[in-house]
Amino acid sequence: MASGSSEVEEEEQERMMLRDRPEWADVTPVPQDDGPCPVVPINYTEEFAEVMDYFRAVYLADERSPRALSLTAEAIHFNAGNYTVWHFRRLLLESLKVDLHDELEFIERIAAKNSKNYQIWHHRRRVAEKLGPDARNAELQFTKKVLSVDAKHYHAWSHRQWVLQALGGWEDELDYCSQLLEQDIFNNSAWNQRYFVITRSPFLGGLKAMRESEVLYTIKAIEAYPENESSWKYLRGLYKGETTSWVNEPQVSSICLKILSSKSNYLFALSTLLDLICHGYQPNQDFRDAIEALKIPDLDTQDLDIASMICSILEKIDPIRVNYWIWRKSRLPQVA
């Protein structure tokens, strides 16, 4: 029996109260028991109250029937956050042996209006789990749709990560990340997913194997938008566990120099250079020249060491985090 179409029709026609529907004549609705003085009192619309009264009746009677299933759909339409209704719906799906492909469609319709809702995503996962590998493409499509509206949607990304690990589909994921980053290079979720793919995909060989190509990709991204927090963090992440390689990688220090020399959006270039120095990197005169060329006002460039100079600049250009930069200065390796 289709859990889908009848509800859609109902929405479009004028909605009939349950008490007027002959198929519900035998049921006595159970009113909400808020106690004598409800703590957080809520006014209900009459229709919603009625649906929940009837839901309570079938829930308490544990009635596993098609009309109960339809009723859960109505209740969910009113309030997609009601987890008890979703629970009972899952029990009904089991008992009635509903075609779960229809259920995926139902969830998609509800999600269209309610996507920031834990219950919907959890329900979707339970259904997809039951469908198994067959559900893979549907799930990747579904999350893609949600992400096309909100590319940083936390639940969608979480679900997508589960799909990849449980059902597969890794092959196209790196490309997908690239597409999203092309649309918005600042999308931290897409950068996170990229890292997820290169470190976990069974087809890519792992972080080390991917490092070279990913460094090129990331450097390009940094050049385009040096004020992008995500790309700098990603670059650092490519050398996870191998700080020496990161410090010694010429592309890392040279991108810092390049951005500094451009005199624009150089905050992260400076902080990255600072991190490099703290891990043993020894900048040459080019770096010093580039920093002095920034001509930061009120800066005492008599500071002999470049690291202290960088901290002083950061205190000035990132004043909201002045205490952090002061602390960094206090933690600099002692200059001989």
Added chain:
Amino acid sequence: MGELVTDKHVKYILSVEKRKDDFESVVMEHLRMNGAYWGLTALDLMGKLDVVDVNEVVSWVMSCQHDSGGFGGNVGHDPHILYTLSAVQVLALFDKMDLIDADKVTNYIVGLQNEDGSFSGDMWGEVDTRFSYIAICCLSIIHRLDKINVEKAVKYIISCKNMDGGFGCTPGGESHAGQIFCCVGALALTGSLDLVNKDLLGWWLCERQVKSGGLNGRPEKLPDVCYSWWVLSSLIMIDRVHWISREKLIKFILDCQDKEKGGISDRPDDAVDVFHTYFGVAGLSLLEYPGLKPIDPAYALPVDVVNRIFFKK
């Protein structure tokens, strides 16, 4: 700098008038237990918990408990770990801990720990580091933390640590301030903060402060008052709160008030709700705003309530 219109907020929380057609109100029914925690804790922080009838609240809370030991979001709702913590916290606010059958609640929570150390929200198996925090916080309050496998719980949380120093909902999940609060809180309550890279995480957290002074939850997202709690409490727990601008954040939170009708919203000029009212007040408390009781960053309860839990005979 602007001021906290405490009386208006108290009025707002108490009256919580909902228009009949207000979808927002309809949506809150199943999570009334959370709503009660937000509203009541905010009242307590403002020193106004006594305006509420203790017995009515407490009997309603107890009526939400199931045989399994777990609490539902409201009467007639299935048990879930989310509402179990809120119920225990509300009872703690009212110094009614003796009403809790600690073994029963413990049983419920212990049953939700998985092989890998993670916690499910309920019998349906959703896993999220939020539930790790909830389990640990709840058991800690009722003095039963030793009943779960703490080592595995910590191991799972650490597996959710990302290369930027933050934590996500599951391994590989994007670092998010809300999840970070849960992970750091859980690690704090289990004495495992040494496993956190405090400098790296501290920087990630202080980077959440944007020009307006508000805090966002992830890079390149909009600021939201609720992050005043999650980011701030995390920073305090790792002893790095001085890395943000206190004054600018206070100004942001105060700007999110509805000074006429009371209540606080996610950002200036948006609609208010109980959730953001609590987080705004709690954030101000963490910032030591005058006139508010201090709040414990890990337990998310007033400090005097926490002291009572641990030092009362």
